[in-house]
Amino acid sequence: MSDKKIKSVFIQGAISSEFIGKSIAKHQTKTSIGAHNIFLGQVRADVVDGKAIKAIEYSAYEDMANAKFYEIRESAFEKFELICMHIYHSLGTVNAGDICLFVFVSSPHRKTVFDALEFIVEEIKAKVPVFGKEIFEDNSHQWKVNN
Amino acid sequence: MSDKKIKSVFIQGAISSEFIGKSIAKHQTKTSIGAHNIFLGQVRADVVDGKAIKAIEYSAYEDMANAKFYEIRESAFEKFELICMHIYHSLGTVNAGDICLFVFVSSPHRKTVFDALEFIVEEIKAKVPVFGKEIFEDNSHQWKVNN
Amino acid sequence: MILSIKYFGLLAEITNKEEELIDFSRSYIWELLEVLYIKYPNLKNKDFQVAQNQELVPFETEINGKEIVLLPPFSGG
Amino acid sequence: MILSIKYFGLLAEITNKEEELIDFSRSYIWELLEVLYIKYPNLKNKDFQVAQNQELVPFETEINGKEIVLLPPFSGG
Numbered sequence: 150m151s152d153k154k155i156k157s158v159f160i161q162g163a164i165s166s167e168f169i170g171k172s173i174a175k176h177q178t179k180t181s182i183g184a185h186n187i188f189l190g191q192v193r194a195d196v197v198d199g200k201a202i203k204a205i206e207y208s209a210y211e212d213m214a215n216a217k218f219y220e221i222r223e224s225a226f227e228k229f230e231l232i233c234m235h236i237y238h239s240l241g242t243v244n245a246g247d248i249c250l251f252v253f254v255s256s257p258h259r260k261t262v263f264d265a266l267e268f269i270v271e272e273i274k275a276k277v278p279v280f281g282k283e284i285f286e287d288n289s290h291q292w293k294v295n296n
Numbered sequence: 297m298s299d300k301k302i303k304s305v306f307i308q309g310a311i312s313s314e315f316i317g318k319s320i321a322k323h324q325t326k327t328s329i330g331a332h333n334i335f336l337g338q339v340r341a342d343v344v345d346g347k348a349i350k351a352i353e354y355s356a357y358e359d360m361a362n363a364k365f366y367e368i369r370e371s372a373f374e375k376f377e378l379i380c381m382h383i384y385h386s387l388g389t390v391n392a393g394d395i396c397l398f399v400f401v402s403s404p405h406r407k408t409v410f411d412a413l414e415f416i417v418e419e420i421k422a423k424v425p426v427f428g429k430e431i432f433e434d435n436s437h438q439w440k441v442n443n
Numbered sequence: 444m445i446l447s448i449k450y451f452g453l454l455a456e457i458t459n460k461e462e463e464l465i466d467f468s469r470s471y472i473w474e475l476l477e478v479l480y481i482k483y484p485n486l487k488n489k490d491f492q493v494a495q496n497q498e499l500v501p502f503e504t505e506i507n508g509k510e511i512v513l514l515p516p517f518s519g520g
Numbered sequence: 521m522i523l524s525i526k527y528f529g530l531l532a533e534i535t536n537k538e539e540e541l542i543d544f545s546r547s548y549i550w551e552l553l554e555v556l557y558i559k560y561p562n563l564k565n566k567d568f569q570v571a572q573n574q575e576l577v578p579f580e581t582e583i584n585g586k587e588i589v590l591l592p593p594f595s596g597g
Contacts, residue, residue: 166324170317173336177313177393180341186413187334189320190597193404194327207596210528210589213574238596246324250597257340259417259520266333267410270597278571279596280529292530293595337520354519357451357512360497385519397520406597417520425494426519427452439453440518 158218159209159240163247164189172235172253182232182255186262188270190250192243200285204244205293210278214238221272229265231256236269238279305365306356306387310394311336319382319400329379329402333409335417337397339390347432351391352440357425361385368419376412378403383416385426444468446475446506452515457485473502475511491515521545523552523583529592534562550579552588568592 169187176182194201218236225234232255239249252273254265274295281293316334323329341348365383372381379402386396399420401412421442428440446467450458467475472493480487492499494512523544527535544552549570557564569576571589 166317166321169320170313173316173395174313177338177395180339180392182338182393183340185334185336185338187332187336188406188409189332189334190406191324191329191332191402192327193330208528209596210526210571210591213571213589216574245327246329248320248324255338259335259337262335263410263414263417270406270410274597275594277596278528278591278594280592281595282529292592294593295595295597355451356519357449357494357514360494360512363497421520422517424519425451425514425517427515428518429452439515441516442518442520 158215158236158238159211160237161239161241163239163243164237164249164251166248168237169248169251172251176233176255179232179255181257183257184259184262185253185255186259186266187254188250188252188266189248191248192245194245195283197285197291200287200289202245202283203286204242204284205249206242206282206284207238207240207249208280208282209238209240214277214279217277218273221269221276224272225254225265225269228268229254229256229261230258231261231265234265234269236273238273238277242284305362305383305385306358307384308386308388310386310390311384311396311398313395315384316395316398319398323380323402326379326402328404330404331406331409332400332402333406333413334401335397335399335413336395338395339392341392342430344432344438347434347436349392349430350433351389351431352396353389353429353431354385354387354396355427355429356385356387361424361426364424365420368416368423371419372401372412372416375415376401376403376408377405378408378412381412381416383420385420385424389431444506445509447510448475448479449510449512451513454486454489454491454513454515457489458483467506470505471502472500472504472506472511475506476502479513486513489515521583522586524587525552525556526587526589528590531563531566531568531590531592534566535560544583547582548579549577549581549583549588552583553579556590563590566592 235253237251243249382400384398
C-alpha cells in the first residue's frame with residue numbers, strides 16, 4: 150500500500166486549503182492508517198524596520214532539490230513505519246497568510262507520525278536548496294534566513 | 297489574536313476532509329502564523345480473529361470530557377507560544393477509514409507546533425473519558441484499548 | 444443519601460444500565476463499590492476508575508457529591 | 521575546460537546573472553572561486569556553499585563536472 154514512487158514536489162504559487170483537504174480525503178480508503186500528521190508552513194507578515202512582508206518569492210536549484218527531496222523520502226521510509234508520505238513546496242510568489250510547504254505522513258500508529266514528520270521537516274529546512282526572497286509592501290526585499 | 301474561548305469539541309459522526317480544509321482556510325488571515333501542525337486519528341480496519349473492524353462507536357462522559365479538553369487547552373496555551381488551537385473528537389459511529397480526532401495547532405515557529413501537538417494528543421489519550429466500541433463486520437464487538 | 448451512579452462502555456454492558464439511583468448510608472467510594480460488587484459480581488475483576496465531581500478520585504475518597512461515575516480505560520482518538 | 525557556473529538568490533543579485541560560462545584551466549573549486557572573487561569582489565564576504573553533481577562539496581574538491589553551482593543559505597519552508 151505504500152506509494153513510494155517519485156512525484157513532483159514543487160507547486161507553482163501557494164498551496165490551497167482545498168488541495169490539502171482533497172489530499173486527506175484520498176487516504177480514507179487506506180484502512181491500515183491510524184494516524185496522520187500534517188505540517189504546513191505559512192508565510193508570515195513579519196515587520197522589519199517598520200515594513201511588513203507581503204509575499205515570499207521562492208526559487209530553487211530544482212535538480213538538486215528534487216534529488217534531496219527523494220533522498221529525504223527514502224530515508225524517512227527506511228527509518229519509520231510509514232504507509233504514505235507526501236511533500237509539496239511552493240515556487241514563485243506566495244502571499245503572507247498563504248501556505249508554502251505541505252508535508253503529510255501516515256502510519257498505523259501516532260508515535261511514528263510525530264517522529265517522522267519532525268525528521269522530514271528539519272531535513273527539508275537543512276538540505277534542500279530553496280531560496281526565499283521576502284518582498285515588503287514597498288517592493289523592496291531581503292533574503293529569507295532559516296533558523 | 298488567540299481564540300481561547302471554549303468551543304464544543306464533540307462532533308456527531310466522522311470529521312470530514314472538507315471540514316479540515318475549511319478550518320485551515322480560516323487561518324490564512326492570521327499572518328503572524330508561520331507553522332501549523334495537524335494530527336488526524338483515523339479508524340483502522342484491524343483484523344482480530346479473522347474479523348475486520350468496520351466502525352467504532354464512540355461514547356463519552358461528556359461533562360468530564362469537556363472539562364478535561366478545556367484543561368488541556370489551557371495548559372497547552374500556558375506551556376507553548378500558540379496562536380490558535382482546535383480540537384474536535386467524534387461521538388457516535390465512525391467507519392473504518394474515516395477521521396475521529398482532529399487536533400490543529402498554529403504558532404509563529406515550527407518547533408513550538410511539534411512540541412505542542414504531541415503534548416495535546418497524548419493528554420487527550422490519557423485524560424479524556426472517551427470510549428470506543430469496535431464493531432466487526434458480523435456486528436459483534438470489543439472495547440477499544442489505547443496503547 | 445440517594446446517589447446517582449453512572450456506568451460507561453464495558454461497565455454499562457455488565458450492569459446492563461447506564462445510570463441508576465442507589466440509597467447509600469456509608470461514606471467512602473470503596474464502601475459503595477462493595478455494594479456494587481454484590482449487585483454486579485462481574486464488575487469486580489474489571490479495570491476501572493471512579494470519578495466524583497468530574498475528577499478521578501482514589502477509592503479511599505469520601506463521597507461528597509450526588510453523582511459517582513464508573514469509567515473503564517479511556518480509548519479516545 | 522568550459523564550466524557552466526550557476527548562481528542563486530542573493531548571489532545571482534551580486535553577479536547580476538543566474539548562469540555563465542567560464543573557460544577555466546585549473547583543477548579545484550577554490551581555484552575557481554579565486555577567479556570569481558576577482559570578477560565579483562562582493563562575493564567574497566558572502567556565506568555560500570558550492571554544489572557539484574547536485575551535491576554540496578568542500579572548496580578543496582577537484583572539479584569533475586561541467587556545472588558548478590553557488591548556493592546561498594537555504595531558506596525553504
